[in-house]
Amino acid sequence: MNLLFLGDVMGRAGRQAITDHLPRLRTDWNLDFVVVNGENATSGMGLSGAHAKLLLEAGADCVTLGDHAFDQKDMLRFIEEESRIIRPLNFSKAAPGKGARLFTARNGKKVLVAQALGQVFMKRPFDDPFSALETVFRTHPLGGQADAIIIDFHCEATSEKMAMGHWCDGRASLMVGTHTHVPTADAMILSKGCAYLTDAGMCGDYNSVIGMQRDEPLRRFITGMPKERFQPALGSATLSGVYVETGNDGRATRIEMVREGGLLQTSRP
Numbered sequence: 684m685n686l687l688f689l690g691d692v693m694g695r696a697g698r699q700a701i702t703d704h705l706p707r708l709r710t711d712w713n714l715d716f717v718v719v720n721g722e723n724a725t726s727g728m729g730l731s732g733a734h735a736k737l738l739l740e741a742g743a744d745c746v747t748l749g750d751h752a753f754d755q756k757d758m759l760r761f762i763e764e765e766s767r768i769i770r771p772l773n774f775s776k777a778a779p780g781k782g783a784r785l786f787t788a789r790n791g792k793k794v795l796v797a798q799a800l801g802q803v804f805m806k807r808p809f810d811d812p813f814s815a816l817e818t819v820f821r822t823h824p825l826g827g828q829a830d831a832i833i834i835d836f837h838c839e840a841t842s843e844k845m846a847m848g849h850w851c852d853g854r855a856s857l858m859v860g861t862h863t864h865v866p867t868a869d870a871m872i873l874s875k876g877c878a879y880l881t882d883a884g885m886c887g888d889y890n891s892v893i894g895m896q897r898d899e900p901l902r903r904f905i906t907g908m909p910k911e912r913f914q915p916a917l918g919s920a921t922l923s924g925v926y927v928e929t930g931n932d933g934r935a936t937r938i939e940m941v942r943e944g945g946l947l948q949t950s951r952p
């Protein structure tokens with residue numbers, strides 16, 4: 684299968700990049716399944732139902748969330764109606780929606796998508812993501828119930844993400860990190876066939892501080908004093924993520940970093 688994963692869509696610029704590029708990439712790269720992380724698509728904070736629809740209509744088969752999952756309050760209800768949206772498995776015991784789901788790709792194959800939050804340097808404590816994913820792998824073995832398995836691990840620390848990559852190796856097709864909004868250069872296939880990238884980066888304007896207009900973050904770093912709200916940067920966005928090919932056993936056979944449009948150097952399969 685040909686899989687595409689795109690990192691955190693950041694505000695209007697990120698949404699624009701998705702609608703500008705994704706429909707064409709679906710065809711040009713013959714994509715069987717596309718996952719987009721949408722946790723910052725609405726004003727940089729969360730995802731509204733309307734913007735979730737926009738990402739799905741542009742070509743996402745599944746939209747994942749993150750620590751900002753329910754910043755837009757209508758997502759509390761919308762996620763119950765739209766099963767293509769996945770929130771972190773370990774967000775909260777009271778959270779609506781699901782943290783993992785088996786999808787049917789356009790080619791008829793079964794793709795499992797799951798998301799978990801990390802525990803290191805996050806704003807609040809979340810339950811153990813390793814045991815949460817262990818349960819998912821037990822109930823949905825790769826090559827059994829699932830032809831491909833995509834794990835979105837949403838966390839800050841590169842060490843925690845690399846550890847999770849090895850935890851998923853042999854059991855997932857792709858383990859990709861999200862949340863930092865900066866792509867890492869370590870796309871690789873681990874020893875038991877799991878494609879791995881520490882962070883997918885964001886789909887947003889990189890002339891910014893992780894997607895926000897520069898002035899307010901700079902002020903807070905320099906003076907330690909907040910003055911205004913953070914606002915998403917509105918320049919041309921780079922689509923950022925990873926492309927993976929898998930074989931019949933669900934293991935990855937190829938991984939390529941994806942950067943399309945905007946400021947970052949182009950990279951495509």
Ligand SMILES: [Fe+2]
Pocket residue numbers: 691722723749862863864
């Ligand atoms: Fe994010």
Ligand SMILES: [Fe+2]
Pocket residue numbers: 722749750751837861862
């Ligand atoms: Fe996040």
